[in-house]
Amino acid sequence: MKIDLKNLTIEKAHESLTKGDFTVTELVTAYLDVIKEKNKEINAYLEVYGDVLIQAKHAEEIFQNGTATLMTGIPIALKDNMLFEGHIASASSKILENYKATYDSGIVKQLKNEGVVFLGRTNMDEFAMGSSTETSAYGNTKNPLDITRVPGGSSGGPVAAVAMDGALVALGSDTGGSIRQPAAFCGLVGLKPTYGAVSRFGIISMGSSLDQVGPFGKTVRDAEILFNAINAFDKNDSTSIKMEDRIKPSPLKKKIGVPRSFLSTDGTDRDILKNFEESCKKLEEAGYEIVDVSLPLIKYSLAVYYIICPAEVSSNLARYDGIKYGLSSEEQKLYDVYTKSRGKGFGKEVRRRVLLGTFILSHGYFDAYYNKAVKVKEEIKKELTKAFEEVDAIITPTSPFMPFKFGEKLNNPISMYLSDLFTVPANIAGIPAISIPSGKNEEGLPFGLHIMAPFLREDILFTIGKDFERLI
Numbered sequence: 001m002k003i004d005l006k007n008l009t010i011e012k013a014h015e016s017l018t019k020g021d022f023t024v025t026e027l028v029t030a031y032l033d034v035i036k037e038k039n040k041e042i043n044a045y046l047e048v049y050g051d052v053l054i055q056a057k058h059a060e061e062i063f064q065n066g067t068a069t070l071m072t073g074i075p076i077a078l079k080d081n082m083l084f085e086g087h088i089a090s091a092s093s094k095i096l097e098n099y100k101a102t103y104d105s106g107i108v109k110q111l112k113n114e115g116v117v118f119l120g121r122t123n124m125d126e127f128a129m130g131s132s133t134e135t136s137a138y139g140n141t142k143n144p145l146d147i148t149r150v151p152g153g154s155s156g157g158p159v160a161a162v163a164m165d166g167a168l169v170a171l172g173s174d175t176g177g178s179i180r181q182p183a184a185f186c187g188l189v190g191l192k193p194t195y196g197a198v199s200r201f202g203i204i205s206m207g208s209s210l211d212q213v214g215p216f217g218k219t220v221r222d223a224e225i226l227f228n229a230i231n232a233f234d235k236n237d238s239t240s241i242k243m244e245d246r247i248k249p250s251p252l253k254k255k256i257g258v259p260r261s262f263l264s265t266d267g268t269d270r271d272i273l274k275n276f277e278e279s280c281k282k283l284e285e286a287g288y289e290i291v292d293v294s295l296p297l298i299k300y301s302l303a304v305y306y307i308i309c310p311a312e313v314s315s316n317l318a319r320y321d322g323i324k325y326g327l328s329s330e331e332q333k334l335y336d337v338y339t340k341s342r343g344k345g346f347g348k349e350v351r352r353r354v355l356l357g358t359f360i361l362s363h364g365y366f367d368a369y370y371n372k373a374v375k376v377k378e379e380i381k382k383e384l385t386k387a388f389e390e391v392d393a394i395i396t397p398t399s400p401f402m403p404f405k406f407g408e409k410l411n412n413p414i415s416m417y418l419s420d421l422f423t424v425p426a427n428i429a430g431i432p433a434i435s436i437p438s439g440k441n442e443e444g445l446p447f448g449l450h451i452m453a454p455f456l457r458e459d460i461l462f463t464i465g466k467d468f469e470r471l472i
């Protein structure tokens with residue numbers, strides 16, 4: 001039987017696996033065939049795991065036992081910064097080229113228990129720094145919708161894997177927009193959960209106070225199912241939220257806020273603003289009231305991000321010293337081992353952030369930059385919390401511009417950094433946000449609608465998302 005991968009969802013796959021229309025091995029083989037055919041060109045996967053068929057057999061046993069869940073046997077792509085015991089995780093960096101994980105990350109452990117099949121690890125911007133996957137040490141990933149364009153980043157590999165039908169769903173990580181912006185660029189749904197909802201244990205850190213793992217899928221429901229499977233307390237992550245402290249869903253006001261003055265920020269494509277207005281009309285058709293909200297501080301989110309994030313990067317990446325992990329340059333003096341290993345192992349963008357972060361944290365500048373940024377972060381959080389007293393959600397476009405061509409922004413870091421203008425506030429405030437496809441332009445390139453909800457209210461994103469998706 002030929003499986004229609006293009007239209008497959010988790011629920012459809014589960015039904016077919018339960019009825020015996022196809023087996024997990026057949027499903028996984030269908031994906032492996034697509035990867036064989038398309039990955040040379042797209043470069044979504046850096047490695048297909050050698051034990052995929054063994055994992056499939058294990059999932060089949062779970063079906064035979066009668067203990068299968070919705071996620072059992074579902075083929076999924078991992079981002080190259082997620083530890084899966086015995087497998088390489090390189091964060092798409094030369095410094096971790098041959099680094100093999102010695103334990104499972106929290107999310108891998110949870111999904112393993114359900115018999116998920118991990119197909120392989122996928123490309124990303126080096127250590128998740130970037131918006132185009134061009135900073136990877138292992139080549140560009142192409143956008144499957146138009147191979148002359150970037151897939152977005154930093155989770156370009158996972159999103160391209162799903163968009164080329166090389167995985168049913170995937171996991172990415174998002175520090176400033178790295179799930180939602182690539183989802184918008186490749187026409188998929190991407191969710192960044194509440195900070196603390198999903199375990200960060202065993203995820204190669206970038207900016208620890210901002211990082212969250214989240215799902216990619218073709219539909220809101222697929223993203224919801226995968227999120228539910230990883231939405232759990234983990235004692236190994238000190239910022240993980242206990243289950244009893246998680247908020248229970250409550251009825252919606254059916255009111256959505258638009259921060260008008262933030263949208264008129266220069267640099268947002270006209271087509272994107274037009275598509276956004278159309279999305280607002282669709283939400284009105286779906287029965288939501290659209291109101292203006294005033295958020296004068298969120299425009300500072302990007303500036304705050306580029307203080308806090310590099311500071312945390314410089315501290316997190318200090319562990320790659322040529323001694324503990326990965327690449328080690330053979331030198332006479334210890335100091336040279338440190339500097340040469342880091343010099344050879346890190347790419348340009350990573351070095352830029354380490355330098356920036358080290359400067360920000362240095363004596364005399366710590367108060368002026370880091371502490372000030374943390375204060376503004378708290379104010380932005382308060383401003384958003386207040387706005388959510390009036391509205392269920394706040395919407396903007398996901399990206400200020402369309403998927404761009406390779407090389408267009410790589411040598412202009414500021415213009416690359418602007419990619420996350422609309423996505424970064426959710427990381428700063430620790431709140432959940434989702435990107436949902438909202439149509440295509442004349443060239444067939446996708447638009448994305450970005451929705452933010454209050455702390456721990458992913459349910460609101462799924463409700464509004466499904467209502468919106470029906471009208472697209």
Ligand code: GLN
Nearest residue numbers: 128129130175176177178
């Ligand atoms: N593009 C942003 C950056 O380069 C965000 C990356 C991310 O979310 N990992 O920092």
